[in-house]
Amino acid sequence: MPTAPERMNIVITGHVDHGKSTLVGRLLADTHSLPEGKLDAVREMCKKNGRVFEYAFLLDALDDEQKQGITIDSARIFFKSARREYIIIDAPGHIEFLRNMLSGASRAEAAVLVIDAVEGVAENSRRHGLLLSLLGISQVVVVVNKLDAMRYDEAVFTRIKDEYAAYLAELKITPAAFVPASAREGKNLSAPAPDEMPWYRGKTVLEILDGFQNRAANDAEFFALPVQDIYRFSNDGDNRRIFAGTIVGGKITTGEAITFLPSGKTSRVKSVEVWNAPEKKSVGAGEAVGLTLSEEIYVKRGEVMIKANESAPVAVAQKIRANVIWLGAAPLTFQKKFLLKLGAAKVEARLDGIERLLGENSNSPAELRRHDCGAVVLSLSRPLALTAFADNQTLGRFVIVDNYDAVGGGIVQEVVIDQSARESFDSFAGVNQGGFEEELFALLKKYFPHRF
Amino acid sequence: MTKLDQLEAQSIFIIREAYKSFKNLGMLWSIGKDSTVLLWLAKKSFFGHVPFELIHVDTGYKIPAMIAYRDQLARDLKIRLVVGQNKQALAEKRTFADGLDRLACCKELKTVALKNTLDGTGARRIYDPHRGAWEEVERGEPFNAVIVGVRSDEEGSRSKERVFSARDQKSEWDAGAQPPELWNLYKTEFAPGTHVRVHPLLDWTELNIWEYIEREKIPTIDIYYNQGDGKRYRSLGCYPCTTPVESDARNPQEIIAELISGKFRNIAERSGRAQDLDGGGTLEILRKEGYM
Numbered sequence: 208m209p210t211a212p213e214r215m216n217i218v219i220t221g222h223v224d225h226g227k228s229t230l231v232g233r234l235l236a237d238t239h240s241l242p243e244g245k246l247d248a249v250r251e252m253c254k255k256n257g258r259v260f261e262y263a264f265l266l267d268a269l270d271d272e273q274k275q276g277i278t279i280d281s282a283r284i285f286f287k288s289a290r291r292e293y294i295i296i297d298a299p300g301h302i303e304f305l306r307n308m309l310s311g312a313s314r315a316e317a318a319v320l321v322i323d324a325v326e327g328v329a330e331n332s333r334r335h336g337l338l339l340s341l342l343g344i345s346q347v348v349v350v351v352n353k354l355d356a357m358r359y360d361e362a363v364f365t366r367i368k369d370e371y372a373a374y375l376a377e378l379k380i381t382p383a384a385f386v387p388a389s390a391r392e393g394k395n396l397s398a399p400a401p402d403e404m405p406w407y408r409g410k411t412v413l414e415i416l417d418g419f420q421n422r423a424a425n426d427a428e429f430f431a432l433p434v435q436d437i438y439r440f441s442n443d444g445d446n447r448r449i450f451a452g453t454i455v456g457g458k459i460t461t462g463e464a465i466t467f468l469p470s471g472k473t474s475r476v477k478s479v480e481v482w483n484a485p486e487k488k489s490v491g492a493g494e495a496v497g498l499t500l501s502e503e504i505y506v507k508r509g510e511v512m513i514k515a516n517e518s519a520p521v522a523v524a525q526k527i528r529a530n531v532i533w534l535g536a537a538p539l540t541f542q543k544k545f546l547l548k549l550g551a552a553k554v555e556a557r558l559d560g561i562e563r564l565l566g567e568n569s570n571s572p573a574e575l576r577r578h579d580c581g582a583v584v585l586s587l588s589r590p591l592a593l594t595a596f597a598d599n600q601t602l603g604r605f606v607i608v609d610n611y612d613a614v615g616g617g618i619v620q621e622v623v624i625d626q627s628a629r630e631s632f633d634s635f636a637g638v639n640q641g642g643f644e645e646e647l648f649a650l651l652k653k654y655f656p657h658r659f
Numbered sequence: 660m661t662k663l664d665q666l667e668a669q670s671i672f673i674i675r676e677a678y679k680s681f682k683n684l685g686m687l688w689s690i691g692k693d694s695t696v697l698l699w700l701a702k703k704s705f706f707g708h709v710p711f712e713l714i715h716v717d718t719g720y721k722i723p724a725m726i727a728y729r730d731q732l733a734r735d736l737k738i739r740l741v742v743g744q745n746k747q748a749l750a751e752k753r754t755f756a757d758g759l760d761r762l763a764c765c766k767e768l769k770t771v772a773l774k775n776t777l778d779g780t781g782a783r784r785i786y787d788p789h790r791g792a793w794e795e796v797e798r799g800e801p802f803n804a805v806i807v808g809v810r811s812d813e814e815g816s817r818s819k820e821r822v823f824s825a826r827d828q829k830s831e832w833d834a835g836a837q838p839p840e841l842w843n844l845y846k847t848e849f850a851p852g853t854h855v856r857v858h859p860l861l862d863w864t865e866l867n868i869w870e871y872i873e874r875e876k877i878p879t880i881d882i883y884y885n886q887g888d889g890k891r892y893r894s895l896g897c898y899p900c901t902t903p904v905e906s907d908a909r910n911p912q913e914i915i916a917e918l919i920s921g922k923f924r925n926i927a928e929r930s931g932r933a934q935d936l937d938g939g940g941t942l943e944i945l946r947k948e949g950y951m
């Protein structure tokens with residue numbers, strides 16, 4: 208018996224206490240998605256501990272979360288509708304846990320943004336909207352919640368809707384809809400509320416989620432494969448040298464000519480390797496593959512394989528303009544060096560300039576403080592193969608690691624062509640040691656040809 | 660790509676990332692369905708090879724069929740298997756069967772055993788597939804990272820896990836202070852001495868696991884299936900604390916039907932596991948101390 212073949216990740220965002228967890232909990236309860244006895248068990252626990260029952264307790268599973276009535280970390284909640292399977296990612300709204308909200312949102316294809324009708328648009332309603340735009344999540348539904356506490360007044364809904372729609376417009380986000388709702392009373396989540404809100408004739412939250420589109424597999428786009436690893440398992444007489452990685456766009460077929468970037472080396476695809484699966488000649492976007500090559504060449508993890516005869520917008524860049532969210536405890540300052548991870552590559556990078564803060568009217572600030580978003584210029588210690596985020600999401604985003612801590616993430620806006628780049632990266636000490644290994648590889652190949 | 664294709668590709672990516680990032684990598688393998696899927700995905704990741712050791716924590720109270728199946732599979736698949744056990748607790752009778760409470764027993768036989776096996780201080784029994792024989796070692800190399808097949812849908816604290824999840828020196832987990840983890844750009848840089856749990860199956864549900872077992876025709880231990888007495892195990896554990904469920908399902912297909920529209924549609928998987936029932940948050944407490 209087949210089940211829904213589709214799956215979508217949705218993140219629930221918004222300011223602290225605006226009712227995100229309540230919305231998810233109530234949706235699960237109303238659609239009979241909870242394990243049997245779970246609702247009663249939580250009610251019972253509340254009674255025993257003398258607490259008011261909250262739907263949020265169904266999700267806020269950590270001991271500290273329940274004690275403090277707050278979501279600390281994003282939870283993955285599985286949910287099925289008639290249309291497909293969902294992972295609903297219930298994010299925290301408190302600014303202290305913004306890193307956890309981002310972790311959740313970065314896994315999502317679409318978002319629900321919850322605004323409390325009593326409090327109205329709040330600081331993190333705006334910040335979360337900004338982050339959704341930064342992450343490139345364009346399918347958004349805004350829920351104006353807790354309307355029960357405002358006598359289901361249409362004027363309250365309209366005021367919030369107008370205010371927040373104007374803000375989203377600045378971010379170039381057009382929400383699929385604004386839905387007036389009461390999460391706690393279950394109004395307009397999975398069932399309409401004609402008695403309380405006869406003035407609303409739009410869809411319920413669930414109907415809107417079901418209307419969202421899964422990201423199209425970008426099979427039709429240019430082929431690119433960041434090399435994750437190169438395997439040669441010599442036991443049991445296995446002589447294959449396999450280039451492994453996950454294809455981030457397009458398709459490739461055996462026999463096609465390929466180029467690696469940044470090195471510019473070329474070869475041809477000899478075979479598609481599989482285990483316990485029928486033989487394959489062609490593989491495409493999203494697949495975790497292994498390829499062997501006709502002409503053995505030396506490349507390392509981090510290079511990007513493209514087709515020799517296809518024009519792909521993959522650039523070899525040493526300077527980029529990017530939008531960055533900073534999460535480090537210490538501010539990001541000029542000339543600061545850190546590790547940048549993009550695709551399968553890892554490179555030392557440095558902040559060259561901050562053009563402006565995003566979501567605020569401040570030009571050329573001197574630093575990015577924790578939770579700031581900024582348009583910045585970064586230079587890399589060696590050239591990297593990448594694209595603008597608009598051309599390929601995977602090759603156009605990166606994380607920043609400083610001293611074992613993940614301290615930020617970013618989206619590549621464009622490559623900066625800069626003649627002085629070469630000089631500036633020479634100021635990085637001790638990089639570009641690839642030459643020796645390469646010579647060694649050439650020698651090994653020459654003297655032990657059967658092993659490569 | 661279908662959802663199973665996506666789940667498979669994502670898990671393979673994670674397993675390959677773990678293999679690339681850690682020198683002493685192992686994979687926890689409990690004989691159960693999730694571990695079995697994990698092993699299958701490892702073989703797919705490395706084209707038939709399993710380039711690390713599998714680790715089994717043997718409480719001494721596992722359902723006997725599990726141990727027989729484990730040893731058989733290690734032989735058949737030529738797997739290097741490391742078995743750890745808290746022998747001292749067993750010898751001193753600090754177990755549930757000897758009167759200890761469940762939580763304390765789990766801690767002794769699982770958490771402590773796991774910790775000592777991973778950090779190399781505990782004795783290990785190792786199956787060497789080339790010689791086809793078992794050997795005992797008093798101490799071993801510590802594993803800096805282990806791949807673990809926990810799923811988000813099993814329990815609340817697991818729903819909040821990171822894919823690459825650090826444990827401190829005492830192998831404890833600070834659930835409230837996890838680092839950001841953006842997209843699939845996992846942070847694989849860790850301070851020396853950090854122990855890392857890698858979780859490739861967080862996005863899989865119990866149903867997805869069975870759908871994949873069915874699609875790939877993955878061999879699984881037969882106590883998952885009703886063999887005529889109207890009972891089967893839904894989740895495998897220690898026999899004093901795990902009871903079979905009443906079910907007629909005789910194969911993966913029938914289990915899938917049971918999970919989608921049958922009697923287990925709305926019944927939590929671990930409901931047959933007694934240690935989850937002694938008050939809320941029990942598993943979270945165990946996990947903070949180093950349990951899977």
Ligand SMILES: Nc1nc2c(ncn2[C@@H]2O[C@H](COP(=O)(O)OP(=O)(O)OP(=O)(O)O)[C@@H](O)[C@H]2O)c(=O)[nH]1
Binds near residue numbers: 229230300353
């Ligand atoms: N009156 C009213 N109260 C609500 C509604 N939805 C949520 N609440 C209350 O708002 C409070 C916060 O709800 P949560 O669901 O925990 O809020 P949250 O957005 O998940 O909060 P964080 O995750 O901590 O950011 C709880 O006391 C809820 O009972 C609603 O529709 N009406």
Ligand SMILES: [Mg+2]
Binds near residue numbers: 227263278
């Ligand atoms: Mg919440």
